[in-house]
Amino acid sequence: MGGSDDKQEPWGLRWRSSTYFIVAAMAVALLTDMYLYGFLVPLLPYVLEHRLGLDVSLTQRISTALLSQSALIMVIASPLIGSHADRSGAKRGWLLFGLGGALVSSLIIALASSLFTLFAGRLLQSAASTVIWVVGFATLADNVPADQLGKMYGFVTIAVAIGTSGGPLVAGVLFDFGGYWVAWSSVLFVIVFDVILRCLMLEQPRGQREISRPERDGQDPERDALLPPSTPEQPITGQDRVTEKTGIHFYLCMFGNGRFVGGVVSYFCYAVLTTSFDATLPLHVRDVFGWGSLPTGLLFAAFQGPAIFLGVPVGWLKDRIGTRNPTTIGFALLAPLIWLMAVPGDERFPWASPDGFGAIIYCAAMLSIGVVICLLNGVGMMEATQAVDEIQEKYPGIFGPNGGYSRAISVSSISWTSGMFVGPIIAGYGTETVGFYGINCVLGLGDVRAMFFHRVLELEIIRAPAIDPSEAF
Structure with a gap:
């Protein structure tokens, strides 16, 4: 008793x-x-x-x-x-x-x-x-x-x-x-x-949940969305030779993973884009349309609001098909939308003058960016988590008994924070130097590069032969 x-x-x-x-x-x-x-x-x-x-x-x-x-x-x-x-x-x-x-x-x-x-x-x-x-x-x-x-x-x-x-x-x-x-x-x-x-x-x-739920017929559905099907009960070679990666070796191991690098780069570009609006949008709409604090606040609401309604459905979609395609599509759509947002008020585009359709085009572009950017939410954190899962699945114990989630996510956090720090500086200085239209073209080009990094590096981890981290470094 x-x-x-x-x-x-x-x-x-x-x-x-x-x-x-x-x-x-x-x-x-x-x-x-x-x-x-x-x-x-x-x-x-x-x-x-x-x-x-x-x-x-x-x-x-x-x-x-x-x-x-x-x-x-x-x-x-x-x-x-x-x-x-x-x-x-x-x-x-x-x-x-x-x-x-x-x-x-x-x-x-x-x-x-x-x-x-x-x-x-x-x-x-x-x-x-x-x-x-x-x-x-x-x-x-x-x-x-x-x-x-x-x-x-x-x-x-x-x-x-x-x-x-x-x-x-x-x-x-x-x-x-x-x-x-x-x-x-x-x-x-x-x-x-x-x-x-x-x-x-x-x-x-997760490990404790798997032990406490034997009714799953010996399957681990938590891994199905991360890795393609492999040979059943495939033995792990070199398991006894795996040594724990600590200190700098952990980060070198993670940056050898294409999924992880793609997520870090994408998260940085995402942060640069979102924070650049803080430095340029209020002054731009005031100078071009004569809008004050209330219209400016509504524009930011249009930018942030879609995430409240679309965050969960988009997350569910990523669980079903992975993060690579939604993130790639998101960056691909953002490039023309950022350019379109810079068109109203630029004298090279008289069809989008502030007195004509300029205000409608600007608001529609801002709302569309708010919708599309939902495809990028959490990309750095999810890619970091999945990269750790992939490596630990192949080489159990390589990150120690408690895993490597905190260390991997800390790198994603740094990429996001660095983007938040750099974004307003690039946007503010760039607007003064090359104008609002010019800096938006630069940001759009950055989205294309982020798309390239995420797509190519994600494909690299699928196509390239795996490097045994237990033998590296």
């Missing part, structure tokens, strides 16, 4: 370790992170000018530096966090650690009375954000069946979109109606709700 009690299952094991609950917990985690990131944006002028007493002329410069700091911290911290998270195995402790950092950093920022304290709080918040993104996506990869990753990433995309748009909106409304501290109270509510979900969540990685 005593032994039976010792082995009693935790309360609510079935639903607490279910795929949908884990996805919901991770979606709320990423929503919280994006909420905290965007929450500060409408409050920054008040914080800098009234609470810190800085000159108004410094607001734009300091705001840009404060927001850009996050990208730099994520690039530095991502590989370190990914490496340690893979070694530790269970991810829930890391997620709670990240949440604690988010809470402490939010308090520091809210109470900041000097510029140094404000930057220190933002630095800690960026580090906590890196933990949430890297470990959160690794948790999804480790707990979600491989043939459902696309659909589940679709749910996460919806949460990220809500957090991105909801943070500035809630902060602005609460600040206007209730004041500074009422606005910050919403941060506490979001974090407490996130704490509850993370404490309830129980991880049950």
